[in-house]
Amino acid sequence: MSKKVIQVYDRPAGGWGALKSVAQQIFEQGIPGKGARTLLSANQPDGFDCPGCAWPDADHTSTFEFCENGAKAVAAESTARRATPEFFSDYTVQQLSEKSDHWLEAQGRLTHPLQYDKASDKYKPIAWDAAFDLIAGHLNTLPSPNDAIFYTSGRTSNEAAFLYQLFVREFGTNNFPDCSNMCHEPSGFAMREAIGIGKGTVLLSDFQKTDAIFIFGQNPGTNHPRMLGELRAASKRGAAIVSFNPLRERGLEKFQDPQAMGEMLSGQATSISSDYVQLKIGGDLAAVKGIIKAVLEADSVALRNGLPRIIDVAFIAEHTSHFDTFVKDVEAESWDAITTESGLSKTQLQAVANTYMSAKSVIACWGMGITQHKHSVATIRMIVNLLLLRGNIGRPGAGPCPVRGHSNVQGDRTMGINEKPSASFLKRLGEVFDFVPPVEHGYDTVGAIETMLADKNKVFFAMGGNFATATPDTELTHRALKQCALTVHVTTKLNRSHLICGRDALILPCLGRTEIDVQASGQQAVSVEDSMSMVHLSSGINPPASPHLLSEPMIVARLAHATLKQKSKTDWMGLVANYDKIREKIAEVFVDFSDFNQRVKVPGGFHLRNTASERIWITATGKANFYAYQVPRDLPIHKARQNQVAPVFNLATIRSHDQYNTTVYGLNDRYRGVFGERRVLFINKEDIAQLSMQAGDWVDLVSVAEDGTRREAKRFMLVGYNIPLGCLAAYFPETNGLVPLSSFADNARTPTSKSIPVMLSAHIEECPA
Template identity: 45%
Template sequence: MADDLPQPKQYDYATGGWGSVRGMSKIELSAKAAPGALLTLKDQNKPGGYMCSSCAWTKPEDPHAFEFCENGAKATLWDLTTDRCTPETIGRHTVTQLREMGDYRLEKLGRLTEPMRYNPATDRYERVAWRTAFDEIGAKLRELDPKAVTFYASGKAALEPSYLYAIFARAYGHNNLPDSSNMCHETTSVGLKKVIGSPVGTCQMDDFDHVDVIFYMGQNPGTNSPRILHTLQKAVQRGCKIIVFNPLKEKGLREFVNPQNPVQMTIGKPTKIDHMYCQVRPGGDIAALMGVCKRIIDLDGEAREHGGPGVLDRDFIAEHTAGFDAFIAKVHATDWDEIERASGLTRAEMEAAGDLYANAGNVMGIYGMGLTQHVHGSQSIGMLVNLLLLRGNIGRKGAGCSPIRGHSNVQGQRTVGITEKTKLAPVDKYRELFDLETPEEDGHTTVTFLEALLDGSNKGYIGLGGNLAKAVPDHERVHEAWREMELTVHVATKLNTTHCMPGKSSWILPCLVRAEEDIQAGGSQWVSMEDSFSHIYGSRSSRTPASPHLKSETAIVCGLARATLQDNHPKLTWDDWQDDYSRIRDCIAATYPDEFHDMNARMNKPGGFYRGNAARERQWKTDSGKAEFTDPTTLNACGIGDAEGRFHLVTLRSNDQFNTTIYGHDDRLRGLSGSRMIVLMKPEDMRAQALAEGDLVALVTDAGDAPDGRAEAQRRVAGLKVVPYDLPTGTVAGYFPELNPLVPLWYHDKLSHTPASKGIPVRIERS
């Protein structure tokens, strides 16, 4: 009876092409971008120019004529709006009224122009002088126990302010330095480091010129990193085969029209990107990869039985790996019925992927948060590494693992000291360079910060960008506690929901965007970023700032540190660092001499400079001193299994979205538009639930009590319109952050504490 089912929504055209051009034009008009914004796009991601503030893709040595993508252009145009959110604009509304507006309308008010302080008597933000803001915030910080204060970083801040922010926190007296990595790719930092000794990917751009097969897992390039599509297109045209594992059939992984190719834009045909598309269940990647490995091991056995050399690279395995025998035993002990059930794929699909792997010279694994944001996401990463190790596909050209980062400098922030883990901080160098003794105990991750917020022990918060209160799980409990903090300080470019939840003393400190010129006493300043491939690049722009009262993130960090620490640390030369950022880079080079030597001289060379990766050189900084095979304890990464009436929810970003920033209400590449309050369902599941297209439902978390046995209040999001979509059975999907209230704070990856937002157990109720 399939004929009576509603037709799934879809986008009927290729990614890129004229749709991408129209999408950028629409946001340009909506954002009312300044005329100079188009000149900024011309120089974006080019040597000597501005590095995009969207994803962490590379700033190439030999750029295209237009080295930006649809979402990168949207981010720049959104930043360079001509709308202004002045103290008078904000003062027309109480903060309670502002909070009801939602993030899209708040950001549409425009760029913040002056520092403001919250007045609880009037429930309004009011203009304040910079000197007053710094002095009063510093005085309040000195009143508080440093260990009861958290310094959060959103991921966009450049290396220079990030390095100083980490020093400020430790000089103040804590290691409470979570950042947006905790919310997305911390599972890579922890899980990947455990098995190969590197917290970041091992690939370089030139590997794409030599790769034969790519396993592409849990990432949507059409929306989240469109510039990679140029690279994937080139690899496919050369003969590379891409095998996709994703619950949704994302258009960016199906076909692509290159907007910079006049022939393809007019009379040419789209490039087909995927060779195979495997619609794995949420969390089913462990089982899917287990099935692929099982096929490869069987092929190896068959070849060796017939006197052949086998499929596995046994020399590499013997010299460079540990745990191989235990992994092989686990593969043999796992039967195909279990694998099919846990993955949602057929044995034939997984065996076909295994055949491609076995016959490929070089294989690369690319992944995103669809792989990492699960309770057992670390084990998913371990399984991907298992696959690569079987044939020595780490540490040689054309092979390796490559996580795709969503923030433009989130990897770099960790590199220069923003970490809650003392063993990862350069404490010896702090002592040597600055006579700085740092706290010995680890600080807060984002999850432990929220736990401290809920139990009342966290009293202060400084946010270096971001909209953290909207991005986190468990909104109802967290938002109630947020306003009980003694101090909240927000370094920001536009107003958002988090700013509308002020603590007892609250401040908004407006900063430059990266696309604006940063002029200090030492002249126009460069900043620097790290991309997903561990390359460091300089960035500078000539756009006039939105307001003469704006300060750079570096200047704000220096101002806060001066006011808080006063003259207690004479070797922390905040005035000198603020005047000339090259002095900060000299300190970074002195702190990390092996990776950042001659930083000022090297960062503006075309292609920047590579800071190196030991695993790429087959130097394994693991406990065993080798790359480690792991045998998973589960076949599905979701922490809670199947039950009658239970679905697993995948949260998504739309095509008009960057994290919590909503540029518009079109999700073109999925054929969706209008309200974001929707739930995508498989038509057969709709019929089983007696639901029709357009019905209003609620999603209710079906996770049971907390691990400590504590009974919890119901988590529920109502008013969601049912939309038919092509999904695996038992899977529903909807938008982040609207559905974040459904994620329990304790529902996170076991090792990294990254919220498990890609496999939330839910039930469906009629609204």
């Protein structure tokens, strides 16, 4: 058991601590020699794409780019440990359920397909053919194809995702809940109507040209470490970096590049943020509107005095709509509302506005600190409004940059993993594969849980991920899955979701990104799309963890073959024999993928066209649209505080540094000074005193939800931290159960995991029976 230590971390992000952490992970996984060789093959022309985050590579052709979390992901996948049938014979599912998420992950790679045996409460081996026949039997006896739910993780390759959505639509449904529903759904929704495309417009090269980078609700030091290299270079050449974050995060303050020997040997580090703005949780919309208000006020002064305009009048006139309505709304908003709801002073906001106005080009980045709120769509559109004011879209060094998580979450959406597909996409898909796709919209993640709760006997199929742990309202989600007739999980390692079984349950082990994939025509490569729309190949270098593993494309093809039989005109086994054939079909369906096989085999791959970056606006108005939103004063936190006498705090769920999404690599959070413990609650020291408590005390959290349901998370240790008054932070998935299923972003339905109203009480240890 790790020793529990809480201490101040005053060193830079990266540095020797990062190198030590990676070395420790490699040795813990039992792969010292193999691990180093594998890491050196990540993001190389003949190697594999890092299975970690979706941040692009500076040079996908020659440079090994160090990343601590990517190294952890690679080491975890390449582990020498194996979870064999013998392992599962030693444990019942109930016994496994009592283990921690960290322990489950640490058992190693799965080696055989497994079927749940209810009589013994154990998983037992099953042959692949029998597994596919079992799934097909369940699917083909459903009253309707819409009684099947097909979840997708963002680590699925383009080829697997394309085959997956094709199979599911030939089966007859658009039920595609995916991880985008839980993270960047608001980004896509907000930007499509604002600028005509749901993706960011910048390239990595724009970070070398920009004058200012605004970072909202993001902690790159933990979640996208490679981004720190771009921020370091921008800082060194004098670009302004303004970070908006309730928590003081070390990666946004100082960074020591492990590849910069001069910094490593001298102990020096690079300052990242030129201005660190600690606003209240959920206060970003108010803050950005305050910056806009200051810009417009400065522009009015310039206009009255005959000085050059602050805003880009020509750009606004030629390229935007609804500007006048937007300006009236901003002018009508009071500074009192802006400062109250943002938690920032007018002076602070004016200073940031001055930085914005003095920059010729500005990039705005954001993460899930923006997207997981009730008002997330409005907040993102306000950020886009800020960029539009000075023409900061469609020119070098400028534009919106939503920073996505999983390595191919953006590519999966491009390939058609979407519960609300466009009519034009369905028409073309049907033409290429000679069938009539379903047009009825399917279930997103929240909708999938709701329908599984309301109607038993569904089939739930997960292509990767950890659905039961990643989703909100944990108790309800688990109940929903247990009501299914069949649950199936395609995966590389054991996780919590595999223990929340339907009446029938299967675990199907697949190849990882680092492993060699050989099909009938020889060794294969898959493709992925990063956060900046670069598409490139990924080819594993390690032997498979077991001879019984199948690739994700092969799993989909064999499932389609078993389920659809003569109903399908698609040559499933022919496509999967050579992934070039899959890419040929992708090119037939998507215009942007013409000559796919030729373009993707060029080292570094190719960039997908982005119309907004060309100032072509595919919107209803034919222009980029300004959107007006009042500063919200009726969010869940406002309503909760109106009805309670005791203090109500606003809780944001966050990752630790030894974690990637739901995968927990260890029990340390180095940059926040937490070691050996995950059940911690970050809180302002003054709030601890107001509660008549002390740091180190243990508390229980109870959510204050509009539905009146009592949701608890018990036994969390108070940790004094630099965070605004009234705000809290704790790790997920430990606090996911506090998020009501009914609490999600307006329009985008993303769970509000970054703004949970909660009350605290002293934890009382229960007496043993």
